Amino acid sequence: MNKTYVDLGLPSGTLWATCNVGANSPEEYGDYFAWGEIHPKNVYDWSTYKYCNGGGDKLTKYCDDSEFGNNGFTDNLTTLLPSDDAATANWGSDWCMPSDDQWEELLENTTNVWTTQNGVNGRLFTGNNGNSLFLPAAGHRWDGGLYSVGSSGLYWSSSLLTGRPGGAWRFYFSSDCYYMDYLRSNGLSVRAVRSARQN
Secondary structure (H helix, E strand, O other), rough: OOOOOOEEOOOOOOOEEEOOOOOOOOOOOOOOOOOOOOOOOOOOOOOOOOEOOOOOOOOOOOOOOOOOOOOHOOOOOEOHHHHHHHHHEEEEEOOOOOOOOHHHHHHHEEEEEEEEOEEEEEEEEEEEEOEEEEEEOOEEEOEEEEEEEOEEEEEEEEEEEEOOOOOOOEEEEOOOEEEEEEEEOEEEEOOOEEHHHOO
C-alpha cells in the first residue's frame, strides 16, 4: 500500500495521504468500508452492518440518542475509536480517517476542480503552496452493487452525525458540486490523514 502523503499548507498542518486505503496510486479506487468497519465485504446494508441489530434505529455502538439505540442503547461515542478506524487499523497508528472539521479545512483552504487524471475522473485539490491532492470518483457500495463509479466520490469522516446517529459525516462530490453529507451502512472510500508532528 502506498502510504505517502502531501502537505497542502493547511492551517492545522494536517497531511493527507496521496491515495485511498486499499489503493497503490492516487487514481486507484481502493477498498470500500462501512462506517466503523475495518474490512471490505461483499454486501453493504443494515443486515450486515457490524454495529446494529438489523437496522439504523437499533445501533449497538456509536449512539448518542436512545431512539436510535438497540433497546434504548447509548454510549455517546461520537468519533471512531482507533480500533474501528479503517485508516488506523489498516495503515497503523500514524494514520486516521479525517474528521468532518478536517474535510471542511481542506475545502476552505484549497481550490478544487473536477478533472481527469491518468484516465480517471475525480477532484483535484490544490493548496496555497502549490501542492495538489487527487480524489478519484470511486462511487460507493450498497447491497452487493457498486454505483456511480466515475461520476461521484464518497469519502468517510471519523465523525458521527450527532443527534442522528444512524448516519455519519461523509464528503461527497460530483462533476458539478461537493458537500458534506451522511450515511453509515454504505461502503465508501477512505482517505487517511496524519498530523504534521508525525512527519
